[in-house]
Amino acid sequence: MKYIVTLLVLSLSLQIDAQSLDKEKLNAFFDLVETNQKNMGSLSIFKGGKEVYQRSIGFSDVEQNMKANANTKYRIGSISKTFTAVIIMQLLEEEKLRLDTKLSEYYPDFGNADAITIEHLLRHRSGLFNFTNSPEYTTWMEEKQNKESLLEKMLAGGNNFSPGERIEYSNTGYVLLSYIIEDIEKKDFGEILTSRITDPLDLKSTYYGGKIDSNKDEALSYLDGSGSALATETDMSVPEGAGAIVSTPGDLNHFFTALFTGKLVSESSLELMTTMKDNYGFGLFEFPFYDKRATGHNGGIDGFASSSGYFRDDSLAITYVTNGSSWQLNNIMIAALSIYYGKEYEFPEFKTAFAVDPDQLEKYIGVYSSASFPLKITVTQKGINLMAQATGQSAFFLEPTAEHIFRFEQAGLVMEFNPDESSMVLKQGGGEFKLSKE
Template sequence: MKKSLILLLVTVCTAASFAQKFDKEKLDRYLQTLEKNDKFMGSVAISENGKIIYSNSLGYSDVETKTKPNETTKYRIGSISKSFTSALILKAMEENKLSLDTKISKYFPNIKNADQITISNLLNHRSGIHNFTSDDEYIKWSTQKKSEKDLMDIIEKGGSDFEPNSKADYSNSNYVLLSFILEKIYKKSYSEILTEKIIKPLGLKNTFYGGKINLKNNEANSYHFENGWIKERETDMSIPLGAGAIVSTPSDLLRFADALFGGKIISENSLKLMETLKENYGYGLFQMPFGDKKAFGHTGGIDGFSSNYGYFPAEKVSFAFTSNGKNFKNNDIAVAILSAAFKQPYETPTFKLIDLKTEDLDQYLGIYSSKDTPLKITITKNDKILTAQATGQSGFPLDATANNMFKFDQAGIVLEFKPSEKKMILNQGGKSYNFTQE
């Protein structure tokens, strides 16, 4: 459900073959290092030619009871749900129940520009319909049950951000509306349609439309890291629908991907429609480059859950991971998984930290501003933990890695302080921003 687009990027990728021995032990060590240093909890799987060749589960599905996850532990997959919803819409098109060119005024006459917006525009985020999960108010009601009328009122009130089909911008509202369209044409709930059209035919035993998390069903709670794993709140699953309400496992996601790209869910022509990109958006798919190879897939995030899956058509290789707690960049994890899969070099990270006294942190405290960005960053401390908070954003803890150097792995942020000059340098994504203490 979270509004994000993560692409997998590496600068060098030479030819490799799965005929070589897959180094399971090295990938195990990489993931176990993340687990040991409280960087990742979740499950991972890789398949080749429709056969799962690697799976692993780490951390805890429930921290309070120290319950370990396994291959059938189920996670909320967030926006990966959009790939399922897109496939369902195209399947309905194949059954002559709808047309991609149909204007949504047929279903939702009260939405702004409804007579200009097509079902196709919803699928590739070109509708202009405002994304309700971007609103500040969303977090206040996201744990409350909402009816179709409630959600329609919210979407209608949100209005339009741009003229339909003039550009693309990610909006969960689009896929909530697509879910309602499916329910209207089949006269069944989204959950029933999903089960009937995809889950049962593919035998996805650990995939379903989510409800309240049930630990007895081997479902995972989700967490964020703040000097320890802190349990996250639960979005009420009446809200995300086909935009983000599906629960699954990496193994089931691989079975779904292999079936989708293998022509077992929709036709080859429909699949080509899903893969056709306009301003980086397909129908429920993104393209994910890995060196000279290209995958189609999607990322997901809801509450403390995050997920990623991709399928490489040329190599017939797919990967997926689901996480219920991360304190490290998902993109780096994905790159390591794919490097292992394609026999590329990758390093197991080290997490050597230095131990500072609480008084050592006093020299960094204050508000920092920059000519490079309107954001201000406030540095505070809680005992021996330094915390940074940018304007309008949540605070995040910093790990001390060297004298005057701190990092936040989850966002790939490194902060370098120069106390004598009252300056701070923020490094992220290959860019540097200079800040001065006010």
């Protein structure tokens, strides 16, 4: 859930009329991305509840040479939060819960539990520390956790601010929401998901995930778009309702279409869910595309990244999920929507990577830190590649672009090393930080 850039920030305001779908151009775009090994994944576009375009590129399992297809199932990360929010709204409609219900009614040991409400949890305004930001998170995220052990880890993080003071993304809040759902229903979250959402909507490829099995058409995830190395595999006992769901882009489009056409919650509940505060509702946020706005969510877990959006004015749902990326998911979505709406779009020119002798990578290896930067960056070598890992985050490949300069394009991150000074300048989002090797 780390490197997803908020989607599609385009400032132009233009008239966008309905266009005939240029499938040939879409196919040519995805051919280009696949040929250059920039991304692996699947796209689905729905119009009026019907699929009008689907394309899969790359592999679900590189080692077994299994190509991705329309039925390939991916971990969807934080898009799971929308499902969790829907179940919460259903419980509210059944008067089993209230938005002002206090966390203390279920989990009184948390700091400020008597002031934190269900609405605070839904809107990421609880003030609870996000447990996936813990420096120790990567040391245990691949191990099965029972409820007691995970509660203990979340409690240890404490509180970052008073409830309602501001927004701060917190997976802790959505894990607690899924626990509260289980406490009310007296069932596991996966069973509740099935009975309340996937069975009624006939979403046969959407369920609570487990150990990935590529022989069941479940995609493995990778550190880059070529599938050169497997990513970590988080045990799905960890993210719960914050990120444990598996699905296909087609199923996700069915889900969002159903949500916005009154098949899951009432009109008043949907209005509550889509009322934005600091650009976040209940398991939903908005993003612009030219003068249009979509409502949806994105996600990231291990090597997976995902984005779903629903354009209500056009009855259009679009989802892309990747299991290996060397090029930002945001770029894929912008391209697909630009082509769909008939906007001018120039195909990217992918440049050949700068060649670096693997024997020369050792001089970059080390742990880099700075008093002005909140995380330590550990740089390692894996085969012929350089890798980096920030405290509490997953490792990622660094692509050489010039002498001593590497990038992680998916996050818009550049690292410029100075081996003589044992230092590195990290650039991202317009900011620059100088870190020194410890």
